[in-house]
Amino acid sequence: MAQPVVSVKGLEVSFATEGGMLNAVRGLTFELAEQEVLGIVGESGSGKSVTALALIGLLPKTAVVKGSVEIDGEEIVGRAEKDMYKMRGSKIAMIFQDPMTSLNPVYTIGWQIIEAVRSHGKVSKDEAKVRAIELLRLSGIPRPEAALDSYPHEFSGGMRQRVVIAIAMANSPRVMLADEPTTALDVTVQAQVLLSLQSALEKTKAALVLVTHDLGVVAGMANRVIVMYAGRVVEFANVDELFYRPSMPYTHGLLGAIPSHAEDSDERLSQIPGAPPTMLNHAGGCPFAPRCPLAQDVCRSTEPALEPVATADGSVHLSACHFRDEVSSMPVASMFKGAEQILEGAEDSGH
Amino acid sequence: MVAYSGDPLFPLKMNPLTPPATIKIREHDLFLDHSLPWRYWHWFSGLFHGNFGLDLSNNPVRPQLFLHMGVTLRMVVLAFVLAVIIAVSLGVLSALKRGGLIDRGITFTTFFFLATPVFVTGLFLKFYLAIPLDKYFGRQILATNGAQSPLASGSFLHRLPDLAAHFTLPTITLILAVFSSWTIYQRSSILETMNMDHVMLARSKGISPRRVLRRHILRNALIPIITVLALDFAGLLGGAVVTETVYSWNGLGRWFLGGASNIDLNVTLAYLLFTAVLVIMFNLLADIAYGFLDPRIRYR
Amino acid sequence: MSIFRKKGRSGEKIETQWSTAMRNFRKDKMALTGIAIFVIILIVALVQTMLNPKGWSTLTTDFAKPPSWHHPFGTTDSGLDLMSGCLKGALQDLIIAVIVSTMALVIGTAVGAVAGYFGGLLDSVLMRVVDLLLVVPLLTILIVMSNIFSSGGGSPLAIALLIGFLSWTYISRLVRAEFLALRERPFVEASIALGASSWRVITRHLIPNAIGVIMVNTTLTVAGAILLESTLSYLGLGIVPPAVSLGMLVQDGQGSATTSPWQFFFPAGLLLIIVLCVFVIGDGMQAAFDPRNARRRK
Numbered sequence A: 001m002a003q004p005v006v007s008v009k010g011l012e013v014s015f016a017t018e019g020g021m022l023n024a025v026r027g028l029t030f031e032l033a034e035q036e037v038l039g040i041v042g043e044s045g046s047g048k049s050v051t052a053l054a055l056i057g058l059l060p061k062t063a064v065v066k067g068s069v070e071i072d073g074e075e076i077v078g079r080a081e082k083d084m085y086k087m088r089g090s091k092i093a094m095i096f097q098d099p100m101t102s103l104n105p106v107y108t109i110g111w112q113i114i115e116a117v118r119s120h121g122k123v124s125k126d127e128a129k130v131r132a133i134e135l136l137r138l139s140g141i142p143r144p145e146a147a148l149d150s151y152p153h154e155f156s157g158g159m160r161q162r163v164v165i166a167i168a169m170a171n172s173p174r175v176m177l178a179d180e181p182t183t184a185l186d187v188t189v190q191a192q193v194l195l196s197l198q199s200a201l202e203k204t205k206a207a208l209v210l211v212t213h214d215l216g217v218v219a220g221m222a223n224r225v226i227v228m229y230a231g232r233v234v235e236f237a238n239v240d241e242l243f244y245r246p247s248m249p250y251t252h253g254l255l256g257a258i259p260s261h262a263e264d265s266d267e268r269l270s271q272i273p274g275a276p277p278t279m280l281n282h283a284g285g286c287p288f289a290p291r292c293p294l295a296q297d298v299c300r301s302t303e304p305a306l307e308p309v310a311t312a313d314g315s316v317h318l319s320a321c322h323f324r325d326e327v328s329s330m331p332v333a334s335m336f337k338g339a340e341q342i343l344e345g346a347e348d349s350g351h
Numbered sequence B: 001m002v003a004y005s006g007d008p009l010f011p012l013k014m015n016p017l018t019p020p021a022t023i024k025i026r027e028h029d030l031f032l033d034h035s036l037p038w039r040y041w042h043w044f045s046g047l048f049h050g051n052f053g054l055d056l057s058n059n060p061v062r063p064q065l066f067l068h069m070g071v072t073l074r075m076v077v078l079a080f081v082l083a084v085i086i087a088v089s090l091g092v093l094s095a096l097k098r099g100g101l102i103d104r105g106i107t108f109t110t111f112f113f114l115a116t117p118v119f120v121t122g123l124f125l126k127f128y129l130a131i132p133l134d135k136y137f138g139r140q141i142l143a144t145n146g147a148q149s150p151l152a153s154g155s156f157l158h159r160l161p162d163l164a165a166h167f168t169l170p171t172i173t174l175i176l177a178v179f180s181s182w183t184i185y186q187r188s189s190i191l192e193t194m195n196m197d198h199v200m201l202a203r204s205k206g207i208s209p210r211r212v213l214r215r216h217i218l219r220n221a222l223i224p225i226i227t228v229l230a231l232d233f234a235g236l237l238g239g240a241v242v243t244e245t246v247y248s249w250n251g252l253g254r255w256f257l258g259g260a261s262n263i264d265l266n267v268t269l270a271y272l273l274f275t276a277v278l279v280i281m282f283n284l285l286a287d288i289a290y291g292f293l294d295p296r297i298r299y300r
Numbered sequence C: 001m002s003i004f005r006k007k008g009r010s011g012e013k014i015e016t017q018w019s020t021a022m023r024n025f026r027k028d029k030m031a032l033t034g035i036a037i038f039v040i041i042l043i044v045a046l047v048q049t050m051l052n053p054k055g056w057s058t059l060t061t062d063f064a065k066p067p068s069w070h071h072p073f074g075t076t077d078s079g080l081d082l083m084s085g086c087l088k089g090a091l092q093d094l095i096i097a098v099i100v101s102t103m104a105l106v107i108g109t110a111v112g113a114v115a116g117y118f119g120g121l122l123d124s125v126l127m128r129v130v131d132l133l134l135v136v137p138l139l140t141i142l143i144v145m146s147n148i149f150s151s152g153g154g155s156p157l158a159i160a161l162l163i164g165f166l167s168w169t170y171i172s173r174l175v176r177a178e179f180l181a182l183r184e185r186p187f188v189e190a191s192i193a194l195g196a197s198s199w200r201v202i203t204r205h206l207i208p209n210a211i212g213v214i215m216v217n218t219t220l221t222v223a224g225a226i227l228l229e230s231t232l233s234y235l236g237l238g239i240v241p242p243a244v245s246l247g248m249l250v251q252d253g254q255g256s257a258t259t260s261p262w263q264f265f266f267p268a269g270l271l272l273i274i275v276l277c278v279f280v281i282g283d284g285m286q287a288a289f290d291p292r293n294a295r296r297r298k
Helices: A048-056 A109-118 A125-138 A157-168 A187-204 A215-221 A239-244 A249-256 A297-301 A324-328 A340-348 B010-014 B020-029 B036-048 B061-096 B101-115 B118-137 B156-194 B197-204 B209-246 B252-261 B265-293 C017-026 C029-051 C082-118 C120-135 C138-150 C156-166 C169-183 C186-193 C198-209 C211-234 C246-254 C262-289
Strands: A006-017 A020-032 A037-041 A063-071 A092-095 A175-179 A207-212 A224-229 A232-238
Touching: A006 A048, A020 A048, A020 A063, A020 A224, A020 A232, A037 A048, A037 A215, A048 A063, A048 A092, A048 A175, A048 A207, A092 A157, A092 B197, A109 A125, A109 A157, A125 A157, A125 A187, A157 A187, A157 B197, A175 A187, A187 A215, A207 A215, A215 A239, A224 A239, A224 A249, A232 A239, A232 A249, B061 B101, B061 B156, B061 B209, B061 B252, B061 B265, B101 B156, B101 C262, B118 B156, B118 B209, B118 C211, B118 C246, B118 C262, B156 B209, B197 B209, B209 B252, B209 B265, B209 C120, B209 C138, B209 C211, B252 B265, B252 C138, B265 C120, B265 C138, C017 C262, C029 C082, C029 C262, C082 C120, C082 C156, C082 C169, C082 C198, C082 C211, C082 C246, C082 C262, C120 C169, C138 C156, C138 C211, C156 C211, C169 C186, C169 C198, C169 C211, C186 C198, C198 C211, C211 C246, C211 C262, C246 C262
Parallel strands: A037 A207, A037 A224, A092 A175, A175 A207
Antiparallel strands: A006 A020, A006 A063, A224 A232
16 A cells, blocks of 8 residues: 555544543544545444544544544644644645535635635735636536635535535645535435545545445445444445445444345345444443344453454455454345344343 | 603692692693693604704703713713723633633623622722722822813813813723623624534634634624624613713713603603614614625625 | 434433423532522521511611621611611512512513414514614613602502513513524424414423523523612612612712711622622523523523
8 A cells, every 4th residue: 555644543532521531432543545535434423523523633622632643644633733723724624514504604605715725825816716716616616706706605505515625625635534525415416516526536636534324425435434333443344345245233234224226125124223322431342232133242241352354355354343254244234134123122221 | 652641740739839820831831731642743743853842941952962962972982882892802812711710700700790780880980999099199080070070171182181080980880881791792602603613614724723713703703792782782871871870970861860850751752762763773783784794694 | 314213212211401400500509609698698688677677767876887796787877777778678679579570571471472483463563562662771761660650769569560561571582582493393393283272382382492591581680670670779760768779778878988888888789799699590590401502691
């Protein structure tokens, strides 16, 4: 692999709350090269958004961050704000979930892009304006010259998200973070926004960390995938490996909940019973055990380590499951099929 | 507007020596022998000709209104502007240092003054700041009576030190009466704006924290406080009535108090009209400022 | 397009807004201190006024004496025991404040509820009335009204009714805003769709959910009423003797403020402490009901 642009080692994020320490992210490690796309999937509250904010150093001051995050060889964790802010935009940029609220309503779109362009290096106003028009065109905004003088409220959600993408690529960052970039959009617009995201990647040659709960988006965009559960990486694999040989029951559950478009498909979608655990005071054992149809005593007592699964092509495939090899050979989501009734009882033991 | 049920001639009627004819004549002079709607219409139609009617001593109300208005507006406008500046700065400071010693100090101070009635602040400053100070220096540094010295004359610049001596305490009193709730509001408005998505995006662009604060947080947090300022302007005028009483200013407030206690119809009506117009004007200004600060409203 | 379905976990203790608020409030040291001081003042005032009902009307020969063991707050120029006066005045102020805030609570909630729930013409008319009352400073209206109805001062009840009659606008605006927002919420729409009567929707769904706003602002009205009453009394337009209020005592004491400062400081200080306590309690309630938007008063 080429020199990685992002290198995360043992990232831990926790918050002090009234109920004790809340461990939002526990031991996250990955590397990403130019133009690679890493998908991070998980339920809400699994720590994926916190991970994105930790990478760009925008967590609230109450967050305690440990481990290491290197971007283009520069360490971010522990960096003071006055040094950190210069890296944002130029080395790492972010696309937020809700385009309806992520643009400042009181400034024109042109103003906001030009501000981004001029915040790194000396650029004259006229040059910045030309660049802004180019950025808008690249991200697929029709009539970019006119768009400069528009206010965000005059644009639809999809258009606004493209403006946010234009802002993110303004200074050709090495890494882009996208936190649920299409979740707040209409289905018909999602594909267009993903397309402009893709062209932004090609243009800037940046790596992308794509945080989402939409496995369809992951399948279309990502090279590799991290599955997070309760703040922890439970599976890591190439996208094909993950979709065809999931090695963790939770991943099976996620895949089983995607509707199939095959014409002869009359299968019911499966669901994962129960709800994700709170991340306060983790008791030990596999955090997914209370919801897992395959859980044994060992699962409830010992937390499985993230260890490799044998793969056909020799790529890295890690899974945090005591039965990773058995699970990887099971048909997708088979353990959840028709098991709902049997499992109803498991819910109560949740918490 | 106000159904006037008090009788301004009550003292006159209670005097057994007053011949009934005199009462009749006075009643006629004051249009008291006419019906309420007629009197209201009479007053109202006079307004269009700039006529505010006569007060009980048969002096025209209009020149009095303008005379007193000057005195009051000087104080109110100065206090308003200074209070806004103080409240916004303290609110921002408090929000930025949230949870710290400065924040707690500011919060305590604002609560303290929120709970202090205007007249208590005014009296305190008058008796325990101005008078001891003047005594200590043996001359008048801070005046406690009136808007200016009775004997002051000459050009405006010449009178400025005297005016300032008279101005200082009432203005401070009024500021202390209103800045608290604005500071609290500004603080929470800043805190709320700080966590908004667009501020996160601005920070993710890599602009300096100072610029984020000035251009993105402060600029947006100023919008909601404008409504509060406009609404509270009425309260400021109420505070002016009390302040003028404490410092014996010959302003609109005291003029009105006198008018109200004599049940002087035209004086009271003139004052009420004046305050209503002023408050409405301020709300209009607020709307204009709103349109200026918030493009979403400008385009509607 | 959420692929996850959340299920409520059975056996989980359901927390109502009320119990959460109570729990938050119990942790708020400032607010608890406020309540403690407030209750102490109230009890002392009650006991003193009951044990010594004539304290404020018994003339002594101690004219303008500084605080002593016999007269803890000193005496006035006319030889009255200032502590009796202050406590009686405080009690009077609190009674007025309770009447005012009850009126504000009832009228404000009713008007706000009707305007916010039914909307339309009724809403417009009610809100124009509120606007009218907001355009002219409250104090100004009170000055005019107190002159009309009681020729410059009056009985405590008259003053209370007068202030109460004018103090509901703020609550009504907030309740209306809250109702407008709540009306759009699915559980309210569902309830309407199921054919619940307006009365039931308002009393069972809307008011319980707006209870935080209502309670907090009723508390703040208590503070506002005390401030207004004392200002009126200071201007000589509030309560008239033989009744007594703290504002009146401050006005009486201001003439001797430099020679016998206790005549100013005790009534003014007591007034300040009481109002401060009420504000702190109100702020604590605000924080308890809505932790995210704490201290967002007005």
